[in-house]
Amino acid sequence: MDNTLERLRQQLAQSAPPKSRYNPQAGGAPNGGGNPMGNDTAALSAAQRGAIGDHVRECWTKDAGALDIDKQQVMLTVTTDATGVARRAEVAGSDVGRLSDPRFRAFAERAIRAIMDVRCANLPLPQTALGRVNVLTFRFTP
Amino acid sequence: MIDSTNSLLRRRSILAGAAGLLAAPVPVMSEALAQAAGGQSAVIDVNRARTAPIPIAIPDLGGGQLGSQIAGVISNDLSNSGLFRLIDKAGFIQASASSGDAPNFQNWKPTGAQALVTGNVSGSGGSVRVEFRLWDVLPGTQIQGTAYTTTESNWRRIAHIMADVIYERLLGEKGYFDTRIVYIAATGPRDRRTKRLAIMDQDSANNRVLTDGSWLALTPRFHPTRPIIAFMSYANNRPRVYLFDLSSGRQTQLGDFAGMTFAPRFAPDGNSVIMALSNGGGSDIISVDLGSHASRRLTQSGSIDVSPCYSPDGSQIVFASDRGGDQQIYVMGSGGGGARRISFGSGRYATPVWSPRGDLIAFTRYGGDQSNFSIGVMRPDGSGERILSEGWDVEGPTFAPNGRVLMFYRESRSRDPRGGGFGSQLVSVDITGFNERPVSTPTDASDPAWSPLGA
Numbered sequence: 001m002d003n004t005l006e007r008l009r010q011q012l013a014q015s016a017p018p019k020s021r022y023n024p025q026a027g028g029a030p031n032g033g034g035n036p037m038g039n040d041t042a043a044l045s046a047a048q049r050g051a052i053g054d055h056v057r058e059c060w061t062k063d064a065g066a067l068d069i070d071k072q073q074v075m076l077t078v079t080t081d082a083t084g085v086a087r088r089a090e091v092a093g094s095d096v097g098r099l100s101d102p103r104f105r106a107f108a109e110r111a112i113r114a115i116m117d118v119r120c121a122n123l124p125l126p127q128t129a130l131g132r133v134n135v136l137t138f139r140f141t142p
Numbered sequence: 143m144i145d146s147t148n149s150l151l152r153r154r155s156i157l158a159g160a161a162g163l164l165a166a167p168v169p170v171m172s173e174a175l176a177q178a179a180g181g182q183s184a185v186i187d188v189n190r191a192r193t194a195p196i197p198i199a200i201p202d203l204g205g206g207q208l209g210s211q212i213a214g215v216i217s218n219d220l221s222n223s224g225l226f227r228l229i230d231k232a233g234f235i236q237a238s239a240s241s242g243d244a245p246n247f248q249n250w251k252p253t254g255a256q257a258l259v260t261g262n263v264s265g266s267g268g269s270v271r272v273e274f275r276l277w278d279v280l281p282g283t284q285i286q287g288t289a290y291t292t293t294e295s296n297w298r299r300i301a302h303i304m305a306d307v308i309y310e311r312l313l314g315e316k317g318y319f320d321t322r323i324v325y326i327a328a329t330g331p332r333d334r335r336t337k338r339l340a341i342m343d344q345d346s347a348n349n350r351v352l353t354d355g356s357w358l359a360l361t362p363r364f365h366p367t368r369p370i371i372a373f374m375s376y377a378n379n380r381p382r383v384y385l386f387d388l389s390s391g392r393q394t395q396l397g398d399f400a401g402m403t404f405a406p407r408f409a410p411d412g413n414s415v416i417m418a419l420s421n422g423g424g425s426d427i428i429s430v431d432l433g434s435h436a437s438r439r440l441t442q443s444g445s446i447d448v449s450p451c452y453s454p455d456g457s458q459i460v461f462a463s464d465r466g467g468d469q470q471i472y473v474m475g476s477g478g479g480g481a482r483r484i485s486f487g488s489g490r491y492a493t494p495v496w497s498p499r500g501d502l503i504a505f506t507r508y509g510g511d512q513s514n515f516s517i518g519v520m521r522p523d524g525s526g527e528r529i530l531s532e533g534w535d536v537e538g539p540t541f542a543p544n545g546r547v548l549m550f551y552r553e554s555r556s557r558d559p560r561g562g563g564f565g566s567q568l569v570s571v572d573i574t575g576f577n578e579r580p581v582s583t584p585t586d587a588s589d590p591a592w593s594p595l596g597a
Contacts, residue, residue, distance in 0.1 A: 039184075041184045041185060041186060042184040044184070044186075049184070049185075049186045049187070050187075052186050053186050053187045053188045053189075056186075056188045057188050057189070057190060057191070060188050060189075060190075060191040060192065061191055061192050061193065061194035061196075062191035062192070062193055062194075063193075063225060063313055064193040064574045064576075065225075065546050065572055065573050065574045066313065066314065066315065067315070067499055067501060067545075075185070089281075101314075102310070102314035102315070103314035103315065104314070105314060106312060106313050106314030106315075107314070109278065109312075110191075110196075111188070112280070112281065113256050113278075113280050114188065116280040116281060117256075117280065118251060136186060137184070137185045137186065138185065138186045138187075138188055139185040139186070139187050139188070140188045140189070140191075141187070141188075141189045142189070142191050
């Protein structure tokens with residue numbers, strides 16, 4: 001019996017290095033929550049997104065006589081605080097390269113001002129989205 | 143056998159049912175997968191923007207009276223454009239902010255301002271330094287900062303230049319405040335009017351008369367780069383196109399033609415003048431080289447071809463012609479030929495002018511199903527016709543150099559047989575049809591022409 005037990009122990013003894021790899025993400029300071037890629041928007045329903053868009057539209061203005069205004073569009077990445085107030089708005093990466101066009105820059109800055117306007121910055125986020133930072137993606141068209 | 147068949151049928155049913163489950167509506171599956179993948183297509187749409195001016199606060203610049211005066215001119219320029227709404231100074235929490243320090247944005251946000259101008263004036267007499275900064279109030283950042291050194295007597299022009307910088311930075315298009323208007327100043331009774339060439343800043347300041355009124359003057363136009371005006375004069379009772387040198391005050395006849403020449407305009411490169419030349423009972427469009435005075439006939443239709451105007455790139459010419467029976471607008475290549483009609487509304491069309499932006503042609507329309515005259519715009523292909531203003535007599539549109547504003551003149555009907563009540567004034571309107579405003583002149587005025595920026 002001892003021989004059997006001994007044989008079992010020998011079989012179980014490690015004879016090669018482990019195959020699994022260490023987790024480089026393990027440990028470190030926890031992040032502040034939210035999703036830097038703006039994917040908090042996807043967690044909202046269509047109705048919720050519509051309500052937020054309707055709210056911001058109250059502050060959304062355009063320069064109707066600007067050349068080709070009807071063709072303009074800008075994507076913004078907006079970061080809110082835990083209470084749902086927009087604290088930061090910037091042109092999304094996909095549109096940053098267009099900022100060298102003064103007409104586009106003027107259009108984008110109007111969109112940023114619409115989000116940051118004190119009358120519209122308090123976004124109507126659902127209860128489930130409060131209590132944490134949210135990163136949302138907005139698309140502004142005239 | 144039957145049992146096997148039934149078994150086979152049941153198996154097929156089961157398989158069909160399973161296939162149905164597998165063929166569940168694709169969008170549901172795709173949406174779930176999309177959400178699981180991060181929903182990169184999910185956005186919050188904000189659309190249907192209102193047309194509204196940008197609220198801007200312009201406190202007096204530091205540096206005493208000159209700072210106040212400069213702030214006043216900037217405020218008037220931006221407010222009169224209709225694209226900016228001045229924040230009432232009575233609502234300012236702080237009267238002004240030195241241009242050197244960042245403003246306390248917590249004091250400016252409650253006023254509703256989205257933009258803020260601060261600045262300072264120092265020096266006097268022959269050397270004055272004017273500096274300003276433009277701030278984006280909501281993010282709390284500076285977006286423009288410029289300084290100018292000039293003489294104290296030039297303060298108005300510096301204010302207009304600063305207004306242009308603010309306009310361009312916030313709207314993305316060139317401004318039009320550092321410009322001048324040349325026009326015909328009219329005095330005297332209606333049946334014996336004296337018409338003089340006159341010039342002023344676009345805000346009606348610095349008005350002065352250029353000719354003495356000995357002869358009738360009409361339809362002045364600015365050279366694109368030089369201080370020269372082309373206009374029609376009835377000097378010596380021979381109606382011809384003349385060039386007026388703003389620097390010297392000299393007038394010279396352009397070309398030597400047997401017939402009447404009129405309705406001149408400079409080519410975009412400034413090297414020639416296009417105009418109408420009477421020819422028997424009609425008129426043709428010709429081009430005259432300013433250097434050699436050589437002329438080239440561009441139309442010869444046997445009808446009345448008048449009021450030519452180049453496109454901003456010089457490749458096309460828009461003009462009015464009655465070659466089709468009544469006066470309409472046509473476009474042809476700059477070398478002449480291939481004219482195509484672009485106006486098809488009710489009535490007759492006249493005085494076409496191409497926007498410096500290239501996107502619109504403005505015109506005068508009259509007759510047809512309307513009793514009044516009207517000023518309108520259309521795209522260069524003739525589509526999208528819009529009327530901007532109407533009246534008993536409105537005509538002669540001219541574009542601001544950024545193509546955003548039109549100026550024209552409006553005549554009022556006489557109240558009595560002696561012509562009492564008759565008058566003529568300049569009017570400006572945004573190309574969207576908003577913000578129609580009278581333009582102040584010391585006398586009756588007509589035939590305005592807008593200078594290039596900085597002229």
